[in-house]
Amino acid sequence: MSFALEAVGVSKTYGTVKALDGLTLEIPRGGIFGILGPNGAGKSTLFRIVLGLVRPTLGETRLLGAPAGDIGALRRIGAVIETPRFLPWLTARETLKMLALESGEKAPDIDGWLSRVGLTEAADRKVNGYSVGMKQRLALAAALLTKPEVLILDEPTSGMDPAGILEIRALMRELADRDGVTIILASHQLDEVQRVCDSVAILDRGKLVAGGRVDALTGINERLRLIATPTAQVLEILGAKGTADGEHAVFAAITRNEAPALIKALARADVDITEARWIGGDLEKVFLDSTGDADAR
Numbered sequence: 001m002s003f004a005l006e007a008v009g010v011s012k013t014y015g016t017v018k019a020l021d022g023l024t025l026e027i028p029r030g031g032i033f034g035i036l037g038p039n040g041a042g043k044s045t046l047f048r049i050v051l052g053l054v055r056p057t058l059g060e061t062r063l064l065g066a067p068a069g070d071i072g073a074l075r076r077i078g079a080v081i082e083t084p085r086f087l088p089w090l091t092a093r094e095t096l097k098m099l100a101l102e103s104g105e106k107a108p109d110i111d112g113w114l115s116r117v118g119l120t121e122a123a124d125r126k127v128n129g130y131s132v133g134m135k136q137r138l139a140l141a142a143a144l145l146t147k148p149e150v151l152i153l154d155e156p157t158s159g160m161d162p163a164g165i166l167e168i169r170a171l172m173r174e175l176a177d178r179d180g181v182t183i184i185l186a187s188h189q190l191d192e193v194q195r196v197c198d199s200v201a202i203l204d205r206g207k208l209v210a211g212g213r214v215d216a217l218t219g220i221n222e223r224l225r226l227i228a229t230p231t232a233q234v235l236e237i238l239g240a241k242g243t244a245d246g247e248h249a250v251f252a253a254i255t256r257n258e259a260p261a262l263i264k265a266l267a268r269a270d271v272d273i274t275e276a277r278w279i280g281g282d283l284e285k286v287f288l289d290s291t292g293d294a295d296a297r
């Protein structure tokens with residue numbers, strides 16, 4: 001298997017703070033991978049090490065199979081790490097032109113990227129007057145200019161309004177699905193990660209505490225809530241998998257695959273089902289259970 005990013009026993013200490021504490025992690029190529037974790041979990045530190053901006057105290061990382069800081073691998077990467085800074089007196093178009101020149105990109109599609117990140121109208125305004133969200137968009141265009149195979153994004157939608165978040169989320173999905181870019185994004189916005197990522201790793205205090213496919217992780221705590229009468233009969237059919245929720249509802253701790261058989265069994269037993277709804281199934285519970293932290297609440 002070829003990996004976009006690998007970390008083997010990576011630790012980074014700043015004085016007495018262990019930003020990363022023996023982190024081992026493999027991120028395959030393809031799709032969108034989320035790195036979740038409360039503030040200070042070590043997400044940005046991991047990215048800085050991978051990009052060769054910071055040296056690990058222990059362990060090693062690989063980017064597209066190459067050691068940290070490898071120029072060849074870095075050329076195949078685009079990254080936006082925390083708040084981007086630009087020359088304030090240049091416009092977005094001038095900024096991208098300058099960056100394309102610097103990176104040796106021969107025929108950069110500047111108009112195309114400005115449009116894909118939603119900056120066409122503001123393209124000829126000075127970056128000085130840009131809002132935080134607009135700077136994020138420009139940083140994204142700058143990272144995409146060289147058509148990277150892997151895109152590393154640290155909190156890509158921080159500072160963006162809800163419509164902007166939707167737009168960027170759609171762009172990320174499109175980049176992954178249509179352009180084949182592997183996207184690795186760090187976030188503590190559970191909702192965003194759940195909606196856009198295929199797989200996640202959850203970090204806490206520099207350690208990997210949970211991970212896997214988002215659908216599998218969220219499936220763990222999903223339950224079917226049934227409003228049905230008589231509830232006694234529903235509980236009898238469910239056995240150990242059923243718990244009453246008040247007088248008229250029952251929680252069924254079953255998987256989605258088991259649902260059709262359950263509904264049929266209930267119908268055969270002449271139970272009247274008024275409502276059947278999946279409850280839970282979000283990353284929040286997985287996150288809070290594994291980080292034992294209140295930051296995400």
Ligand SMILES: Nc1ncnc2c1ncn2[C@@H]1O[C@H](COP(=O)(O)OP(=O)(O)OP(=O)(O)O)[C@@H](O)[C@H]1O
Pocket residue numbers: 014017018019037038039040041042043044045046188
């Ligand atoms: N240059 C530095 N000097 C001292 N401590 C640092 C430095 N960089 C990071 N740290 C510490 O390392 C820990 C991990 O920080 P990091 O920025 O990687 O967390 P994060 O997961 O990105 O958090 P956030 O969600 O707030 O962005 C924190 O305790 C932070 O204070």
Ligand SMILES: [Mg+2]
Pocket residue numbers: 043044045154
């Ligand atoms: Mg960070």
